[in-house]
Amino acid sequence: MRAARLIRMALLLQSSPGLTAAALARELDVSERTVIRDAQALQEAGVPVRSERGRAGGYHLAPGHRTRLTTLHPTEAETLYLSGLPAALRDLGLSDAADTARLKLSATLLPSLRAAAESSVRRFHLDAPAWFREPSAPELLPELARAVWADRTVELAYARPARDGAPPRTVTRPLEPYGLVLKAGVWYVVGRVPGERPDRDGAWRTYRVDRVTALRPAPGADEPFVRDPSFDLAAHWQAHSAGFARALLRTTVTVRLTERGLRGLPGVADPAGVGDALARAPAPDAAGRVTLDLPVESEDVAFAQLVGLGADAEVLAPEGLRARFREHAQTLTSVYGAEPDQR
Structure with missing residues (x-):
């Protein structure tokens, strides 16, 4: 456990010199005191880690030093080949690029590691969509993905479903698209309202991509938006x-x-x-029945569920x-109350 953490710490310092003890503690999920002890352990093992004070301070490797810790372990190679979802990459228009990357990776691996990676593909398959749902990529998903990659502010038209008797309607919203999330076969875009502080309620929005009916560059947004460097998509979603x-249960x-x-x-x-x-x-009543106040998305959804x-x-x-349930019961009675017509 500690050996893996020391390797990761050395690789972090190689790729991001100047990380503070606090930053390393967050990345490694340990205390700052543990970071200090690990830095000493790396020094004792011959890795030239040094700590510098001041505004440009933090932990560094000696100039010109490169670790030799980038060789993949067989288990790491197996895991790397499991890190992508083929359907998701296809939806995003990235399947060809992913195939090319895997070919390049295979070409650089030792024969034993290449066999381990190919073995994992034969043994495991990740299927994101839920059961009984035909997966389909939203039409505007690739275009929205390009906006995410390019940090381009967009203006999207979003179809809000009917709720509580109110008719469906389409609204237009500007959005700085920070990331895309695939949840149970449904794509969501997470973004920030332009001009809003990231810590303000309502600054961050989540939209179902299959309800985006139109997408275009936001008027006047000629330059990429500046990302909040502290934003972590996975942590935000969790x-x-x-x-x-x-919030959907209204x-x-x-x-x-x-x-x-x-x-x-x-x-x-x-x-x-x-x-x-x-x-x-x-508590249940005398007949063993329980009465609940159940939050649901709408009366239509409640009927379909119950x-x-x-x-x-x-x-x-x-x-x-x-x-509505009474009418449904009467309809069923009229259908099943008599013998089926044999004609």
């Missing part, structure tokens, strides 16, 4: 994805569930909404949704 999912329905319906609810409804509802759930639970879920409110 911190905000749960909140983003909950409606609450009251539903009474049997024990079987309660077991089946996580399989049909949004996990964030189900978790919140269960956390606030009262109808699969059949009689194990009874919607109590809102009345419009309950009436």
Whole structure:
């Protein structure tokens, strides 16, 4: 464990000279005191690490020194070949470049490492899309990816879905696109509103790419935008994805569930909404039923989700949704209440 950390520290100093103890501690996920001890250990091992004070200070390797730690271990080669998602690269228009890069990498590897890398491809395949969903790349994804690479501010038209009786509508938004995220087969773009401070609420936005209907360079944005150097796409997504999912749950329905319906609810409804509802759930009634206030995206979505639970879920409110279930039940009765027509 420590040996791997020392190697990584030496490579960090080779690629980014001048890193402070605090910066190295963040990169290596250790304390600053551990960084100081590791620097001493590298010095004792013959790696010329030195610490400098002042504004341009930090840790450096001696001028002209290059580590010989860049040779890949077989396990590292195997992992490297698992780092890409073929479908995602194809959606982004990068599959040809990725294939070329893998060929170049294979040509530079020792025969034993090349065999290890090819072995991992035969044994593991990463399939990002969810079950029962036909994967399709949004039409504007490659163009949006080019804007992300070039740090170009865009103006996008975004189709907002219908919610709570309000009709769908299209809005236009300027955006500095910082990155793209593939989640369960759905692409999202994460970006910042131009001119907003990064620490201000609402400065960062997330949009589903398949709902972007038009895209063009933002008027007057002739130069690339200046990225916030502290922005970390993976950390941002991890911190905000749960909140983003909950933000979509704008409606609450009251539903009474049997024990079987309660077991089946996580399989049909949004996990964030189900978790919140269960956390606030009262004790079961005398018949063993539990009444929940379930957060959902809309009444339309709630109907599509809860109808699969059949009689194990009874919607109590809102009345419009309950009436819809009543009408649905009557329709089913008219269809199944008689023998099938044999003509």
